[in-house]
Amino acid sequence: MARIDVEAFEDEWEDDHAFVEPRRKTDALSESAKRKVAEHEVARVVAVDRGRITVVFEDELLPSRFAGGMRGTKVSVGDRVRVVPPRDVNDVARITELLDRDSWLIRTGDDAQEDERVVVANADQIVVVLTADHLDVGVRFADRVLVAASVGRLDPVLCLNKVDLVTDRSTLDDAVARYEAIGVPVRITSAETGEGVDELRMLLAGTWTAFTGHSGVGKSSLFNLLVPDVDQVVAEIGRFGGRHTTVAAIAVPVPGLEAWLVDTPGVRSFGLGTLDADHLADHLPELAQLDCELDDCLHDGEPGCRLPAALAAGEVHPARLDTYRRLLSALRDAEG
Numbered sequence: 392m393a394r395i396d397v398e399a400f401e402d403e404w405e406d407d408h409a410f411v412e413p414r415r416k417t418d419a420l421s422e423s424a425k426r427k428v429a430e431h432e433v434a435r436v437v438a439v440d441r442g443r444i445t446v447v448f449e450d451e452l453l454p455s456r457f458a459g460g461m462r463g464t465k466v467s468v469g470d471r472v473r474v475v476p477p478r479d480v481n482d483v484a485r486i487t488e489l490l491d492r493d494s495w496l497i498r499t500g501d502d503a504q505e506d507e508r509v510v511v512a513n514a515d516q517i518v519v520v521l522t523a524d525h526l527d528v529g530v531r532f533a534d535r536v537l538v539a540a541s542v543g544r545l546d547p548v549l550c551l552n553k554v555d556l557v558t559d560r561s562t563l564d565d566a567v568a569r570y571e572a573i574g575v576p577v578r579i580t581s582a583e584t585g586e587g588v589d590e591l592r593m594l595l596a597g598t599w600t601a602f603t604g605h606s607g608v609g610k611s612s613l614f615n616l617l618v619p620d621v622d623q624v625v626a627e628i629g630r631f632g633g634r635h636t637t638v639a640a641i642a643v644p645v646p647g648l649e650a651w652l653v654d655t656p657g658v659r660s661f662g663l664g665t666l667d668a669d670h671l672a673d674h675l676p677e678l679a680q681l682d683c684e685l686d687d688c689l690h691d692g693e694p695g696c697r698l699p700a701a702l703a704a705g706e707v708h709p710a711r712l713d714t715y716r717r718l719l720s721a722l723r724d725a726e727g
C-alpha cells in the first residue's frame with residue numbers, strides 16, 4: 392500500500408477544492424493530487440449512521456470520516472470509496488473519493504419531491520419484504536420498489552413474510568403467479584417459524600442483497616435468521632438506536648455464502664420523484680415487452696395501442712395495469 396502523508400495531502404486537497412462543488416471532487420484536482428487519489432485503496436461502505444461511517448477494507452472494519460475536501464458528500468451503504476487507512480490505532484480512515492455507482496435504489500419522500508435518498512448503492516439484489524397477511528398494501532409498495540429497482544439496475548425479489556399469520560394460503564396464489572410471470576422470484580417466509588428462510592438464503596449466494604419494506608414487516612427478524620451471530624457483528628459495527636426499529640442501514644457478511652446482506656430502516660412511502668411519467672412503462676417488464684406499434688405510446692387509451700389485446704391475452708395482469716395507471720397519474724400530477 393502506498394505511503395501517504397495525509398496532512399500534506401489534505402492541505403493540497405483543501406486548496407484545490409476551495410471553489411468547487413462538494414460532490415465531484417476529482418475533476419478539479421491537480422495532477423499530483425489525482426495520482427495520490429488513484430493510489431488510494433478502494434473500500435466499501437457498510438454502515439452510515441448520522442455522520443459516522445464504517446467501511447470494510449480487506450476484511451477489516453474501519454471507522455472512517457471524510458477527508459477535508461469531501462465534507463458535504465453523502466455516501467450510502469454499498470458505496471465504493473477510496474480511503475487512506477488509519478495511521479495508528481487512534482486514527483480513523485479518511486475517505487478521499489466516492490466512486491461511480493453500478494446500481495442504486497433511490498426513493499424520494501413522495502412523487503412530487505426530488506429529494507433523492509439512496510437506500511443502497513452497488514447492490515445486486517433487492518428483497519422487498521411484505522406481510523402476507525396484508526398483501527394489498529404491501530403489493531402497492533412493492534410495485535413502486537420494482538420500478539425503482541429497474542431504474543437503478545437491481546434484480547428484485549419479493550418476500551411474503553409472516554405467513555404463519557395467514558390461515559388461507561390460497562389468498563397468496565394470485566400474487567405469486569403475477570410476479571413470477573414478470574420474472575420476479577417470490578419467497579414465502581415466516582421469521583417466527585423459520586419456514587422458507589432456507590429458500591430465501593439460497594438467493595443470496597455471491598450477492599450484495601438489501602432488504603426494504605414498510606416498518607414492522609420483519610426485515611430485521613429475517614436478517615437475524617440469515618446472519619448467525621448477528622448481534623456480535625452489529626455491535627462491532629456500532630449501530631445505535633433501539634433494538635426493535637432499525638434506525639440506520641447496515642451491511643453484514645453472510646458466512647459461507649460469499650454474500651453481504653443489508654438491513655435498512657422501514658419506510659412509510661417509496662416516492663418515484665426522479666422518474667418521468669413518459670419513461671414509467673419502460674420499467675414494468677410486461678409493458679416494456681408489449682410490442683405496441685405506436686410511437687411513444689403510453690398505453691393509456693391511445694387508438695391502435697396493443698395494450699387491450701395483451702390484457703385480453705393475459706400477458707398483462709389487471710392488477711399490474713392498475714398499478715401502472717395509478718403511478719402514471721401520480722407522476723403526471725407531480726409533474727404538474
Ligand SMILES: Nc1nc2c(ncn2[C@@H]2O[C@H](COP(=O)(O)OP(=O)(O)OP(=O)(O)O)[C@@H](O)[C@H]2O)c(=O)[nH]1
Pocket residue numbers: 552553554555556580581582583584604605606607608609610611612613635636637638655656657658
Ligand atoms: N408472526 C410473525 N411475526 C413476525 C414475523 N417476522 C417478524 N415478526 C414480528 O414483527 C415485528 C417487527 O419485526 P422487525 O423484524 O423488527 O420488522 P422490521 O421490518 O425490521 O421493522 P423496521 O426496522 O421498523 O423497519 C416484531 O415483533 C417481530 O417479532 C413473522 O414471520 N411472523
Ligand SMILES: [Mg+2]
Pocket residue numbers: 610611612635636637654655656657
Ligand atoms: Mg428493522
Ligand SMILES: [Zn+2]
Pocket residue numbers: 683684685688689690691693695696697698
Ligand atoms: Zn401502446
